[in-house]
Amino acid sequence: MAAFLSTSDLFKNVMKTMKEAGEIANISPNALERLKTPRRSIMVSIPVSMDDGNIKVFTGYRVQHNQTLGPFKGGLRYHETVNLSEVAGLATLMTMKTSLLQLPLGGAKGGVEVDPSKLSNHELEKLTRSFATELGPFIGPDKDIPAPDVGTDSQTMAWILDTYSSESGYAQTGVVTGKPVEIGGSLGRDSATGLGVVYTIEKALETRNENIKDVTIAIQGFGKVGLHAANEAFALGGKIVSVSDVEGAIYNPEGLNIRELIQFSHEKGSVIGFPGAKAITNDELLFLDVDVLAPCALDGVINSINVNNVRAKIIVEGANGPVTANASHILNSNGIMVVPDILANGGGVVVSYFEWVQDLDWHFWEEATVRGKLKSVMYKSFDKVWSFSKEHHKDMRTSAMAVALLRLEKALKLRGQAW
Numbered sequence: 170m171a172a173f174l175s176t177s178d179l180f181k182n183v184m185k186t187m188k189e190a191g192e193i194a195n196i197s198p199n200a201l202e203r204l205k206t207p208r209r210s211i212m213v214s215i216p217v218s219m220d221d222g223n224i225k226v227f228t229g230y231r232v233q234h235n236q237t238l239g240p241f242k243g244g245l246r247y248h249e250t251v252n253l254s255e256v257a258g259l260a261t262l263m264t265m266k267t268s269l270l271q272l273p274l275g276g277a278k279g280g281v282e283v284d285p286s287k288l289s290n291h292e293l294e295k296l297t298r299s300f301a302t303e304l305g306p307f308i309g310p311d312k313d314i315p316a317p318d319v320g321t322d323s324q325t326m327a328w329i330l331d332t333y334s335s336e337s338g339y340a341q342t343g344v345v346t347g348k349p350v351e352i353g354g355s356l357g358r359d360s361a362t363g364l365g366v367v368y369t370i371e372k373a374l375e376t377r378n379e380n381i382k383d384v385t386i387a388i389q390g391f392g393k394v395g396l397h398a399a400n401e402a403f404a405l406g407g408k409i410v411s412v413s414d415v416e417g418a419i420y421n422p423e424g425l426n427i428r429e430l431i432q433f434s435h436e437k438g439s440v441i442g443f444p445g446a447k448a449i450t451n452d453e454l455l456f457l458d459v460d461v462l463a464p465c466a467l468d469g470v471i472n473s474i475n476v477n478n479v480r481a482k483i484i485v486e487g488a489n490g491p492v493t494a495n496a497s498h499i500l501n502s503n504g505i506m507v508v509p510d511i512l513a514n515g516g517g518v519v520v521s522y523f524e525w526v527q528d529l530d531w532h533f534w535e536e537a538t539v540r541g542k543l544k545s546v547m548y549k550s551f552d553k554v555w556s557f558s559k560e561h562h563k564d565m566r567t568s569a570m571a572v573a574l575l576r577l578e579k580a581l582k583l584r585g586q587a588w
């Protein structure tokens with residue numbers, strides 16, 4: 170494997186879990202060898218003529234990890250820390266996620282090394298269109314289908330769709346998912362990842378004979394994942410005692426009114442200052458004595474250094490890689506269940522798949538249909554991982570990866586790509 174691929178902690182953590190899961194599930198060394206390295210890593214320069222008249226060149230990436238089960242699928246991230254190794258780790262996780270969730274899709278991820286908050290809307294549009302042009306030969310409804318991630322949204326997807334369709338000469342709505350409903354998006358896509366997190370919380374609680382109505386929940390991050398997770402859990406009667414964003418966290422042991430908080434954060438640009446809640450730090454949120462902790466912002470926030478401060482009983486990974494592989498082992502031995510990212514935040518890619526199917530069919534579903542089908546996939550996937558975990562006496566992270574690897578191994582063997 171090229172050495173530069175394995176420089177990030179996220180990539181190393183994914184490889185570690187894959188190796189452990191491969192041993193438990195007795196996956197053939199050939200299959201594992203293939204899955205260790207992405208199929209294609211694309212790195213592009215994106216020159217943008219900025220509003221001040223100067224040219225600035227940004228670096229963009231798309232890593233297409235594996236397409237054994239179907240076209241590549243995965244988000245695009247705009248963040249100043251984006252790098253090839255991290256994108257490769259996230260692309261590998263996408264392959265595992267689509268496999269675990271029984272979708273006919275492979276795994277990819279991409280991003281641009283940029284702080285989007287420092288660019289005007291006009292600059293962001295130019296950046297996105299140039300990036301889409303560079304990626305043009307490699308993406309497409311039957312090749313590779315990007316979606317939003319950190320720092321990108323439905324507008325970003327609309328610009329990519331428009332650029333790709335203009336260059337093809339006809340409307341190709343299936344080239345991206347997570348786009349606005351008016352141009353081929355799916356109802357229920359915005360809230361899908363957060364809703365999936367909540368379905369996972371329900372299932373994790375069920376294993377302890379508990380109900381979401383009777384527990385306390387803390388959620389780190391109030392973006393596309395965290396906000397909807399909070400909103401959906403609140404709608405089911407869950408008591409969300411703490412949430413946070415990049416500015417810090419807020420805490421109210423009596424529970425936060427999430428409907429009012431969403432309104433407040435839209436108006437003020439942050440959750441900080443919400444009436445009746447005490448300001449705490451993002452670290453303090455992670456160490457609260459709650460039933461469920463859902464880190465829905467960044468990777469590596471729970472690690473070997475701080476893991477013993479965690480007091481939650483269940484951790485549900487809304488973000489990708491928020492708990493490191495080592496920390497996960499320590500939490501498991503402390504009796505804390507960690508529901509891993511490839512299961513817990515899979516709701517986004519499940520509804521992306523539904524969106525893609527609707528686009529290819531030119532036929533769109535009611536939101537209740539989307540939610541019902543999502544619930545069924547999330548519940549079934551949880552049950553599969555839980556059964557593997559009970560049968561093999563293994564934690565949920567290793568079990569989820571093992572279930573994903575078993576499906577991939579079968580497909581690789583059938584296609585003659587491994588034996």
Ligand code: NAD
Nearest residue numbers: 318319320362390391392393394414415466488489514517
């Ligand atoms: P987002 O950009 O919409 O939101 C991120 C949130 O994290 C924001 O509230 C931001 O203020 C907060 N944040 C940023 N820096 C922080 C810090 N230092 N401390 C605490 N909070 C901080 O991103 P998102 O789409 O919600 O993605 C969050 C995570 O979920 C990422 O790991 C992403 O890969 C993963 N994910 C997203 C989706 C999706 O559908 N959007 C699907 C699967 C996984």
